[in-house]
Amino acid sequence: MKPKQFAAEKERLAKARLRKYARQIPDNETLLNILLGLEKPVRYNFYYKVKPHLRFDPIPLEAIP
Secondary structure, three states, rough: OOOHHHHHHHHHHHHHHHHHHOOOOHHHHHHHHHOOOHHHHHHHHHHHHHHHHOOOOOOOOOOOO
């Protein structure tokens, strides 16, 4: 497999895994507990990557202490 093909396949699988895990978050309370366990820069990146894949309307990131 060529290096660019390998990198593209690895990225595709990572995105699929992220969608799978995002769909397993049942509600805002669980999302809040996950976000509170992360540091602020990581929290921001995680929130905006997971937000489109959630099955509910997430609370705004600004509302999280």
